[in-house]
């Protein structure tokens with residue numbers, strides 16, 4: 001297999017490096033000190049939206065979506081995108097600037113592949129514009145969630161609604177004030193073979209009954225906040 005970078009990927013790499021050098025590196029300390037301030041936890045750094053617009057204007061946008069998605073995609077293969085992800089990954093928060101940050105990336109792919117036209121209008125296109133964020137809710141506190149067959153959340157059809165019963169944690173992005181939608185993994189067929197029981201359901205963050213209980217800290221981040229673990 002040929003792992004050489006294509007000319008297109010090399011050109012994007014160069015453009016990305018230059019954008020980061022011009023726009024991101026100079027404010028790195030400002031962003032870090034903003035997020036170190038306990039008053040700013042779960043707030044968005046105020047400069048982020050202007051920087052996103054700039055990246056969008058320069059064509060450094062939604063780079064993650066593979067070219068198999070046709071006109072939704074900037075036209076890169078996964079192999080062409082991989083070094084771009086590596087460059088963005090050097091600065092913890094920079095992938096959001098290019099609308100390439102998880103869990104939005106995976107969620108957008110799911111919506112692009114399986115969403116109805118209405119779901120795409122409501123969730124996919126605003127996510128692709130960077131106007132909202134999203135979350136992916138699989139992991140549960142009571143089970144070893146690296147094995148998804150153990151997931152306990154139930155999703156039960158009830159007339160025109162679905163009733164979802166369960167508890168999730170480690171839901172990256174759920175505390176972002178811009179997070180409007182969660183893709184939730186649960187089980188709809190408890191009596192099916194164990195690998196055929198699961199479904200994903202779209203849950204707006206303001207759905208009745210959805211309760212965000214508390215933030216979690218990770219890798220030492222947010223430890224300074226009283227009440228965080």
Ligand SMILES: Cc1cc2nc3c(=O)[nH]c(=O)nc-3n(C[C@H](O)[C@H](O)[C@H](O)COP(=O)(O)OP(=O)(O)OC[C@H]3O[C@@H](n4cnc5c(N)ncnc54)[C@H](O)[C@@H]3O)c2cc1C
Nearest residue numbers: 103136137138139140143144145146147169170171172218
């Ligand atoms: C920074 C961060 C972000 C995350 N973001 C998200 C997110 O957005 N959405 C989401 O749903 N989850 C998220 N997660 C959770 C993550 O997906 C889970 O932590 C991961 O899948 C492991 O599941 P677990 O924590 O239940 O650990 P466990 O499954 O309990 O695993 C603990 C240990 O036990 C081992 N183990 C488990 N089962 C077995 C077995 N049967 N035999 C032998 N060994 C076993 C594992 O290898 C591991 O070493 C995030 C986690 C982190 C740290």
